[in-house]
Amino acid sequence: MTEPQAGAAASAQDVERAWGDNKLAQVLYHDWEAQTYDEKWSISFDDRCTSIVRDRFLRVLESSPVPGESVPFGRVLELGAGTGFFSLNLKLAGLVEDVHVSDLSPGMVEAARTNAERLGFTIEGQVADAESLPYDDDSFDLVVGHAVIHHIPDVEAALREVLRVLRPGGRFVIAGEPTTIGHWYARHLGRLTWEVATRVTRLPFLATKWAREQAELDESSRAAALEAVVDLHTFDPAELAGTARRAGAERVGTATEELLSAFAGWPIRTFEYAVADSALGFRWATFAYRTWTTLMRVDSALDAVVPQKFFYNVGVTGVKPHPTPR
Incomplete structure (x- = not known):
């Protein structure tokens, strides 16, 4: 049986197959959505969305301040980037510099690259599983994600990978996850x-x-x-913070939005x-x-x-510890 083409509408048969293969479901759904995703969710790369992304990012970032930390962040990876909504608007806002994107969906990686080119800059992109990232240790100053970890089967494993590719003292900021x-x-x-x-x-x-x-x-x-x-997970904010700590993060903070x-x-x-x-x-x-x-x-x-658990969106941030001197 042939695989559906990226960007093509899934048939009822495709959907039936996807029930038994979550990785296929992730690729199928996000490839299907790639060409219309921005329109569906009113995503743009203008003052409206740049302001939303800037405020959302800073809200999560500031839930756990780090003394001496400054923006812009240098080399940045967006995990499960989709069409680049989060990282490209962060670049437009002047909060990040060198953008790299990854996504399990080839269609989404291509859509993010296309959006970047239309905005006048080039980004690096790779098709990648968040639980096994194809990047070296200590590669990035910042890892970001938006509405991504609820799609990942093993969230703790993905956060361990995020911490692996961060440099010591580097930060991750994940926003827009459903409570x-x-x-x-x-x-x-x-x-x-x-x-x-x-x-x-x-x-x-x-x-x-x-x-x-x-x-x-x-x-x-x-x-x-x-x-x-x-959509594999929903999160209690306190439990999500605990997952980040078990993965090895320090200075963990959470922030919520939308009630x-x-x-x-x-x-x-x-x-x-x-x-x-x-x-x-x-x-x-x-x-x-x-x-x-x-x-x-x-x-x-x-x-x-109002307690955080009642809001619709939760974000989490944490820092990669520096090695303990021997």
Whole structure:
């Protein structure tokens, strides 16, 4: 049986095979998503996303300050880089210099390279398994990741690899990972919104403008089925910090984001997938973005009083220890 081509929509048969082979599922899903991922998640490389990435990175970084540490970081590796959303926007923000990317998906590595070229700079990229990185010891000043470790079967093994390739005193910053409680309410909100939106838009007086083509809905359903295969973990912030320490990190810190913004954001995003593209315009996009950013500011205030485990996103940082003198 032939393998699906990178960027091609997965068939129902492909999805069935992926249930029994998680590495295949990871490659299949992310190759499939590579060509449309930026559009799907409203990823861009402009002031909007550069500001989001800068703030998210610094929020996690500053959860465990290191005396004397300064930016920009020099040689940087993004783990599970996808299309380069995190590392390329960090470079645009002036927080990193020499960017290298890795991903299990060849399609994603190529998409990241293409995005970098379009932005006017060159990056190095390798297809790589996070549990066995093809880099020498002590190679990087910083390792970053965004929404990546929940895809990795053995998170502790991956963090040990991250620490191996970091120079002594080097730092990792992983952001955008789902908490256990956040994942629960996000999925329930998403499913409810999908069911309501797809049913209501089929009503005769709405269908012409609002209903998405059935073939597109079927493809979205196959994507959701694969997503359920590739999303392996959710995290309790305290337990994630413990995993980082067991991997060998010191100065471990965690930071969380999105509470009220997640309660609004997941229904808004799901609604956008469920209705015809032509039904929504600039006013909707402005409303959605302003709603999310306003609630994110409220969430920042709630951070001081609400336990981390209730937020949707968690990030973790840690430092590679210096060798103990003999």
